[in-house]
Amino acid sequence: MSDAALMEASLVAAADVDIRLPLFERFFAAFPERRASFISVDAASRRMTDETLQMIHGLAAGEGWVWPLVAELVFTHRSYGALPIAEYDAFIDMTVEELGVAAGPAWTGEAAAAWGRHADALKAMIRKARADWASAMPAGAPQLAE
Template sequence: MSGDAALIEATLVRLAERGIELRHGLYERFFAAYPARRADFLCPEATSVRMTDETLQMMYGLAAEESWVWPLVAELSYTHRTYGQLPLEEYEAFVDLTVATMAGALGDDWGAAEAAAWGRQADRLKAMIAKAQTDWERVLPR
């Protein structure tokens, strides 16, 4: 297992052990930044579980060089077209806020090594989402 994957796994175990759910704080921060988006979420109490978990899974999968990450990101980008025009900036903010919310929740259990590992994988995920968006617009322009 790569260094980033091991660190990321350890962070996820710490979150689970401490019973921390990121989604509530994460959504509050996301809606504070993009208030108009709140209305697009019909059932956030249910869907925030999967949206948050998949974001974490994608970064963990990238760190472990898993081949399923790209198909999952491509599918995410396609299905999210049904929610309207979602600018890349909002995806980037959601990924960054996921990491920032985790950092805030873990306090002393979060250090420079964790920040670097998650930061690297967040950058890779954002680049992959950008590629998926561009590819879909090219093959299926709206």
């Protein structure tokens, strides 16, 4: 089975669980100072959770829209301050872990490995987008906090 098909099976298995609530609780427990950056956790958590899963799956499926969307995401997130790359990594890892909890027995080793591979690809793409903005547009680029 392809990575994309394995990942679709996990999404179907987790479809009835709203993972954004435990996900954001975990994220804010790890980075409590970031809670104040959110005007509406309810609104942002829907989009951040869905779009993170869509991007990871899109990478597995070879979708060409992932790169421009990531470039835009990194640029618009400059409004929220200098977000350390470690927070992007943690958010992505926590999203995949919460999906795994929600998928239950459908979360096989193969499914976890497929999600992990493309989650790592998304992390690399975010790094590239931050570096490209910094080099193309130093004055307006997202701040590169470590």
